[in-house]
Amino acid sequence: MSVTNAQNAKNDDDASxxxxxxxxxxxPDSGVEKRRxxxxxxxxxxxxxxxxxxxxxxxMLIGSLQTxxxxxxFGAFPNPANITGANYVQINESINLFRGLLNSGIFTGGVIxxxxxxxxxxxxxxxxxxxxxxxxxxxxxLLVQMIPFQLLLIPLYVMIVRDYGLADSxxxxxxxxxxxxxxxxxxxxxxLQLPSTLFEAARIDGASxxxxxxxxxxxxxxxxxxxxxxxxxxxxxxxxxxPFLVTKDQSLQPLxxxxxNYISNVAATASNPFGAILAGAxxxxxxxxxxxxxxxxQFISTNIGSSVKG
Amino acid sequence: MSLRSSxxxxxxxxxxxxxxxxxxxxxxxxxxxxxxxLGLLFSAPYVIYVLAVLAFPLGYAVYIxxxxxxxxxxxxxxxxxxxxxxxxxxxLSDPAVQRxxxxxxxxxxxxxxxxxxxxxxxxxxxxxxxxxxxxFRLSYYVPYVTASVAVVxxxxxxxxxxxxxxxxxxxxxxxxxWLVNSWLAMPTVALYVTWKQLGFFILLYLAALQxxxxxxxxxxxxxxxxxxxxFWNITVPGVRPASVLVTLLATITGANLFTEPYLLTxxxxxxxxxxxxVFIMYQRGIxxxxxxxxxALGVVLVIGVLLIALIQKRLVGGKED
Numbered sequence: 298m299s300v301t302n303a304q305n306a307k308n309d310d311d312a313s314x315x316x317x318x319x320x321x322x323x324x325p326d327s328g329v330e331k332r333r334x335x336x337x338x339x340x341x342x343x344x345x346x347x348x349x350x351x352x353x354x355x356x357m358l359i360g361s362l363q364t365x366x367x368x369x370x371f372g373a374f375p376n377p378a379n380i381t382g383a384n385y386v387q388i389n390e391s392i393n394l395f396r397g398l399l400n401s402g403i404f405t406g407g408v409i410x411x412x413x414x415x416x417x418x419x420x421x422x423x424x425x426x427x428x429x430x431x432x433x434x435x436x437x438x439l440l441v442q443m444i445p446f447q448l449l450l451i452p453l454y455v456m457i458v459r460d461y462g463l464a465d466s467x468x469x470x471x472x473x474x475x476x477x478x479x480x481x482x483x484x485x486x487x488x489l490q491l492p493s494t495l496f497e498a499a500r501i502d503g504a505s506x507x508x509x510x511x512x513x514x515x516x517x518x519x520x521x522x523x524x525x526x527x528x529x530x531x532x533x534x535x536x537x538x539x540p541f542l543v544t545k546d547q548s549l550q551p552l553x554x555x556x557x558n559y560i561s562n563v564a565a566t567a568s569n570p571f572g573a574i575l576a577g578a579x580x581x582x583x584x585x586x587x588x589x590x591x592x593x594x595q596f597i598s599t600n601i602g603s604s605v606k607g
Numbered sequence: 608m609s610l611r612s613s614x615x616x617x618x619x620x621x622x623x624x625x626x627x628x629x630x631x632x633x634x635x636x637x638x639x640x641x642x643x644x645l646g647l648l649f650s651a652p653y654v655i656y657v658l659a660v661l662a663f664p665l666g667y668a669v670y671i672x673x674x675x676x677x678x679x680x681x682x683x684x685x686x687x688x689x690x691x692x693x694x695x696x697x698x699l700s701d702p703a704v705q706r707x708x709x710x711x712x713x714x715x716x717x718x719x720x721x722x723x724x725x726x727x728x729x730x731x732x733x734x735x736x737x738x739x740x741x742x743f744r745l746s747y748y749v750p751y752v753t754a755s756v757a758v759v760x761x762x763x764x765x766x767x768x769x770x771x772x773x774x775x776x777x778x779x780x781x782x783x784x785w786l787v788n789s790w791l792a793m794p795t796v797a798l799y800v801t802w803k804q805l806g807f808f809i810l811l812y813l814a815a816l817q818x819x820x821x822x823x824x825x826x827x828x829x830x831x832x833x834x835x836x837x838f839w840n841i842t843v844p845g846v847r848p849a850s851v852l853v854t855l856l857a858t859i860t861g862a863n864l865f866t867e868p869y870l871l872t873x874x875x876x877x878x879x880x881x882x883x884x885v886f887i888m889y890q891r892g893i894x895x896x897x898x899x900x901x902x903a904l905g906v907v908l909v910i911g912v913l914l915i916a917l918i919q920k921r922l923v924g925g926k927e928d
Contacts, residue, residue, distance in 0.1 A: 338732075338834075339731075339732035339733075339735050339736050340732075340736055340738075342728070342729070342732045343729065343732050343733060343736060343739075343743045346729050346743070346746075346747065347742070347743055347746040347747070349802070350746045350747050350749060350750055350802070350805075350806070351746045351749065353750075353758065353761040353762065353765065354749060354750075354753075354761075356761055356764070356765065356771070357757070357758075357760065357761045360761070360764055366764070368764075368767075368769050368770050368771050368774055369771075369774055370771070370774065370775065372771065373771065415652040415653050415656070416653070418649040418650070418652065418653070419649060419650045419652070419653040419654075421649065422643075422645075422646040422647075422649035422650045423646075423650070426641075426643035426645065426646035426649065427641045427642045427643055427646070428640055428641035428642075428643050428644050428645070428646030428647050428650075429639065429640045429641045429644070429647070430647060430650075431641070431646060431650075434650045434653070434654060437654065437657055438653075438657075441657055441661055444661055444665060445859065445862070445863070445908075445909050445912065446863060447862065447863055447884070447885050447888065447905050447908055447909060448664075448665060448668050448905045448906065448908075448909050449661065449664045449665065449668065450885070450888060450889075450892075450901075450905060451668060451671060451888065451892050451898050451901045451902045451905060452663075452664035452665075452667035452668045452671060452902065453660075453664050454892070454893060454898070455667070455671070455676075455678070455898055456664060456667070459678055459679065459680075459681060460681055460682075461681070462681045472660055473660060473661075475656060475660065476652075476653055476656050476657075478657075481653065506643065506645045506646075506649070510649075531752050534754065535752075535753070535754035535755065535756075537754070537755065537756050537865075537866045538865050538866065538885075538889075542889075542893060553754050553756045553757075554756075556756050556757070556760075557756045557866075557869075557870055560756070560759070560760065560763070560870055561869070561870060561873065561874070571760075571763070571764045574760040574763070574764075575760050575761065575764065577757075577760070578756075578757035578758070578759075578760035578761065579757075581754050581756065581757040582753045582754060582757040582758070585752050585753055585754065586749060586752065586753060589745075589748065589749065589752045590745065593741070593744075593745055593748070
């Protein structure tokens with residue numbers, strides 16, 4: 298609204314000041330030139346931004362390969378005399394990287410498993426089935442995404458760790474994240490795009506709902522599954538607070554937790570603590586970054602899609 | 608035929624055609640639950656999950672905050688007397704809690720405007736370039752998908768006393784260094800979180816920018832409006848709904864701050880100068896075994912965030928709301 302008002306006001310203003318017919322003919326040219334200049338300005342801004350965003354990752358890799366930490370400006374460049382893989386060995390000796398990656402994988406995999414199975418069911422029901430209470434389920438899905446986790450922290454800890462005795466178990470880790478509501482929303486949106494006549498025809502032919510879902514609907518929404526898996530992946534893979542509270546047993550800790558414990562406790566005793574921390578950081582970051590680069594198109598459409606919900 | 612008639616009123620599930628349904632006994636019950644009552648069964652696991660793992664604890668948090676609650680071994684029955692607002696009084700009179708709210712205020716004052724401004728500026732620039740667009744988008748998004756625990760490692764390395772940043776700054780380097788300086792610790796954490804989250808917000812703005820018609824820019828440039836005039840008069844009002852969303856999300860994530868003060872400043876140091884409310888919840892509730900006090904802190908925090916969000920919606924959303 299205010300845009301068009303401002304626009305009109307400016308037009309009036311301009312028309313009164315420049316009544317000459319020759320003026321508008323010249324203006325578009327200057328506009329084009331301005332846009333080109335602006336392109337260069339934007340490019341410098343974006344380039345500077347990209348440097349600020351990527352440099353720490355480059356520095357993470359360089360630092361993880363240094364024999365002794367070099368914090369001078371030259372330390373930001375690869376130096377053949379100062380390269381070693383010893384930091385990776387050192388961090389692996391104190392936190393068992395493979396075990397940590399495996400635990401992160403089980404934790405993340407469990408969340409993805411529950412999200413895909415139950416998310417597809419409820420997403421399909423919300424989009425293509427008509428039943429009493431559908432509006433309530435849909436409203437619930439939207440509201441759940443606004444529940445602040447701070448408020449759940451203490452009651453969930455009391456319930457899961459104290460009452461149900463699920464401390465130091467994967468189930469206890471997975472439970473609060475088990476079904477990602479944003480992924481449910483993504484499934485619903487994709488199923489909604491399929492023509493409902495398709496499902497009506499299948500129902501007339503006597504196919505059961507489960508069969509319709511499995512044989513007709515799911516094969517048509519494969520991209521939705523990729524999107525939902527990616528979207529769900531970064532949550533538990535990067536999560537620190539909850540698994541940190543639930544796991545005291547080192548052999549069950551996801552890599553994010555064991556690395557954090559290493560940073561806050563053990564690092565002081567290592568010969569090159571920063572090298573070892575950065576080596577662990579590289580191992581933790583690599584799977585998420587690789588997955589993201591490989592599937593970047595889906596990642597980005599996912600977030601735009603989930604932003605529409607408002 | 609029959610399918611079409613049963614479709615009559617899908618939302619209320621009321622029978623569509625009167626006489627036809629009265630003749631078919633079982634159909635009527637089916638219609639009461641809607642044409643596909645199986646949908647209830649398909650939704651059941653999700654609904655049960657939400658009620659048991661998310662909705663119930665929400666109420667439980669409020670219950671805990673009003674009772675003298677302590678940890679017990681599983682399946683042990685103990686008295687947990689109602690204590691009214693006692694836990695809330697304990698929380699609000701705790702200097703560490705007051706300090707943490709002050710800290711989070713400093714955090715939000717730095718983080719939220721910086722996030723809104725930078726993400727809009729970068730999204731606007733990204734919307735205009737044609738070359739290397741994918742590369743730029745990718746590079747902004749990488750910090751967002753990476754675990755905070757991993758990136759914290761590099762920031763510690765960069766911001767330590769003898770780190771690269773202080774080497775570059777030379778005599779201008781602050782003493783004591785960034786993360787151990789009680790004046791700079793919280794701003795540094797705020798800067799870190801802005802950097803980490805910016806990619807996500809750039810994407811939100813990028814989506815919003817697609818909704819602004821090109822004609823507006825064209826006519827503005829015909830009228831001789833320079834890029835700043837265009838930015839302030841077309842772009843900023845055009846993405847206002849997205850700005851509301853970005854402000855709210857940045858505030859909510861900011862209020863949830865835990866990992867960064869825990870790791871970046873070694874547990875909210877120096878001397879509590881970067882402790883966040885969630886960190887205090889962890890300390891009081893789980894380390895010191897006072898879940899009732901921690902739950903009360905959680906309730907106070909959420910109410911505070913809701914109030915701030917309402918004010919922000921008024922300020923950023925403008926008159927339209």
